[in-house]
Amino acid sequence: MAGFLSHVENVNNAVNGFVWGLPMLILLVGCGILMTCLTKFFQISHFKHWIRNTVGGIFMDKHITAHTEKEDTQISQFQSLCTALAATIGTGNIAGVAAAIAAGGPGAIFWMWVVAFFGMMTNFSENVLGIYYRRRNEKNEWCGGAMYYLRDGLGGKAGFQQVGSILAVLFSVFCVLASFGIGNMGQINSIAVNMESAFSVPPLATGLVLMLLAGLVIVGGLKRIAAVTERLVPFMAIIYVIGALVVCFVNIGQVGNIFASIFKGAFGMRAVGGGIVGSGVAMAVQWGMKRGVFSNEAGLGSSVMVHSSSNVREPVIQGMWGIFEVFADTMIVCTITAFSILSSGLVDLETGAVISDQVSTALVAQAFSTVFGKLGSAFIAVAILFFAFSTVLGWSQYGSKGFEYLFGRKRVKFYQVIFVVFIVIGATMDLTLAWDLSDTFNGMMAIPNLIGVIALSGTVMKITRNYVERKLLGKDVKPMLSADDEIQKVHEKEIVTEAS
Known part of the structure; x- marks a missing residue:
C-alpha cells in the first residue's frame, strides 16, 4: 500500500508541476491579457461604470440586492457575489500571501497584483459566457458554468461538438x-489545526x-447558502480588513519602505533573500502569479457556476461583478495581508x-x-474559521453543479450528504496527499475552462461591445442576452415591460 501511495504521489507531483507550473501560469495570465485587449481594457476604461454598477449600487439600486420570491430559484446579484467570494476569500488570502512572501520575497506581491489586474477580465469573460449560455433545469433553476459554454x-462551432462535450x-x-x-477537507483541516x-x-x-x-446550510441548497454567505462574507471580510489595517496604521512609517521593497524585489534591483538576482526575480514572479491565481481563482471556471444563478439578464452586468470579485479578493484583502506582514518587522525589507x-x-x-499581543493568534484562528468555513459553503455549490451536470439534478442530494460527511474526515486526518491531489484537480479545471474562454473570446468581445453601444453610447441595437432564442425573447419582453 505504501508503495502504491508513493507511486500516486510521484505521478501527482509530475502533473501538479505542469498544472501549477510556469507554462500554465503564463497561459492563465495570457488569457487575461487577451481578454483585456479584446475588451479595450474594460477594467480601466470603464472603471467608474463597473464600480457604480456593482458595489457602488448596493445601497442605491434595488435590483442588485433584491431578493427573489420564496418559490423562485434564482438569487440576487449581491448574493451571487457573496457566495462566490465565500469560496475565493479563504486560507489563500492569509496562508497563501505569507507563503508567497516567504518563497518569493516582497516582490511576489507585485506579480500578484499583475495577475489580479488581468485576472479581472478573465473572470469577467467567464461570467459573461456563464450568463449567455446558461439554461434552466427541471426545477427551474439557472444552470451555468464552463461545462455549459x-x-x-x-x-456549437462546426466540427467541435464532440470536443466541447x-x-x-x-x-x-x-x-x-x-x-x-x-x-472541503483541506479547509476544515486548517480550521481544526488552528482551533x-x-x-x-x-x-x-x-x-x-x-x-x-454545514449540513444545515448545504442541504438547503443554493438559496440557503446564498442567504448565509450574504451575511457572513461582508462581516468576516470587514472584521479582518479592519484588524489588518490597524496593524498597518501602527506601522505606517514603513509604507514607503514596503513599496520600495516590493518593486525592487519584482524587478531584481537586489537579490531576494541574499540569493542570485535572476533566481530571485524568477521566484518572485512564479510565487506571486501562483498565489494570485490560487487566491482569486480567475481562470479556473469555479465562481461562474454561482454567478450564473443570479437574477441578472445582462451578461456584462454579471461580468462586472466578476471584476469586482477579483479586485476585492486580491487587490484589497491579499494586499492588506501582505502589508501587515511586511510592516511588522518580520521581513528584512532590504534583502527580502x-x-x-x-x-x-x-x-x-x-x-x-x-500589535494585539496574544490576541493576535486568536484573531487569526477565528479569521481562518470564518474564511475557510465560507469556502466550504461556496465550494459545496460548485461541486453540486458539477455533479448535477454529470448525473442529473435528482442525485445532487446524495453528493451534498457525502460532502458534509467528509467534513469530519477533514478535521481528523492527515491530509497531505489528499490536499496535493485536490490542488492538482483544482488546477486541471483551468485547462478545459481556458480553452472555452479563448475559443469564445470573440463572443465575449461582441457581447461587451453590444452592451457598451446600448448602455454607454445610447445606440438603438438589439441586445445580446442569451444564446438560447427562447430565453433571449423572454428577457427582451421583461426589459420592455419594466421600461413601460
Missing part, C-alpha cells in the same frame, strides 16, 4: 474531485460542530529575507501579535 458554445465532462469531473479536497493550537479544541469536536452547521521562523498562517498571526 464548453458544450453549447465551443460545441468531452471538455465539459472533464471540467465537471475535476470540479467534483477538487470540491472534496481543496473545497486546537489557539483554543485547545479537539479536532473531532471541531469537525462534528462544523459538519452539523523572512526574519521570523514562522510560516504560513503562523507568520500572519505573529504579525498581528506585534
Whole structure:
C-alpha cells in the first residue's frame, strides 16, 4: 500500500508541476491579457461604470440586492457575489500571501497584483459566457458554468461538438474531485489545526460542530447558502480588513519602505533573500502569479457556476461583478495581508529575507501579535474559521453543479450528504496527499475552462461591445442576452415591460 501511495504521489507531483507550473501560469495570465485587449481594457476604461454598477449600487439600486420570491430559484446579484467570494476569500488570502512572501520575497506581491489586474477580465469573460449560455433545469433553476459554454458554445462551432462535450465532462469531473479536497477537507483541516493550537479544541469536536452547521446550510441548497454567505462574507471580510489595517496604521512609517521593497524585489534591483538576482526575480514572479491565481481563482471556471444563478439578464452586468470579485479578493484583502506582514518587522525589507521562523498562517498571526499581543493568534484562528468555513459553503455549490451536470439534478442530494460527511474526515486526518491531489484537480479545471474562454473570446468581445453601444453610447441595437432564442425573447419582453 505504501508503495502504491508513493507511486500516486510521484505521478501527482509530475502533473501538479505542469498544472501549477510556469507554462500554465503564463497561459492563465495570457488569457487575461487577451481578454483585456479584446475588451479595450474594460477594467480601466470603464472603471467608474463597473464600480457604480456593482458595489457602488448596493445601497442605491434595488435590483442588485433584491431578493427573489420564496418559490423562485434564482438569487440576487449581491448574493451571487457573496457566495462566490465565500469560496475565493479563504486560507489563500492569509496562508497563501505569507507563503508567497516567504518563497518569493516582497516582490511576489507585485506579480500578484499583475495577475489580479488581468485576472479581472478573465473572470469577467467567464461570467459573461456563464450568463449567455446558461439554461434552466427541471426545477427551474439557472444552470451555468464552463461545462455549459464548453458544450453549447465551443460545441456549437462546426466540427467541435464532440470536443466541447468531452471538455465539459472533464471540467465537471475535476470540479467534483477538487470540491472534496481543496473545497472541503483541506479547509476544515486548517480550521481544526488552528482551533486546537489557539483554543485547545479537539479536532473531532471541531469537525462534528462544523459538519452539523454545514449540513444545515448545504442541504438547503443554493438559496440557503446564498442567504448565509450574504451575511457572513461582508462581516468576516470587514472584521479582518479592519484588524489588518490597524496593524498597518501602527506601522505606517514603513509604507514607503514596503513599496520600495516590493518593486525592487519584482524587478531584481537586489537579490531576494541574499540569493542570485535572476533566481530571485524568477521566484518572485512564479510565487506571486501562483498565489494570485490560487487566491482569486480567475481562470479556473469555479465562481461562474454561482454567478450564473443570479437574477441578472445582462451578461456584462454579471461580468462586472466578476471584476469586482477579483479586485476585492486580491487587490484589497491579499494586499492588506501582505502589508501587515511586511510592516511588522518580520521581513528584512532590504534583502527580502523572512526574519521570523514562522510560516504560513503562523507568520500572519505573529504579525498581528506585534500589535494585539496574544490576541493576535486568536484573531487569526477565528479569521481562518470564518474564511475557510465560507469556502466550504461556496465550494459545496460548485461541486453540486458539477455533479448535477454529470448525473442529473435528482442525485445532487446524495453528493451534498457525502460532502458534509467528509467534513469530519477533514478535521481528523492527515491530509497531505489528499490536499496535493485536490490542488492538482483544482488546477486541471483551468485547462478545459481556458480553452472555452479563448475559443469564445470573440463572443465575449461582441457581447461587451453590444452592451457598451446600448448602455454607454445610447445606440438603438438589439441586445445580446442569451444564446438560447427562447430565453433571449423572454428577457427582451421583461426589459420592455419594466421600461413601460
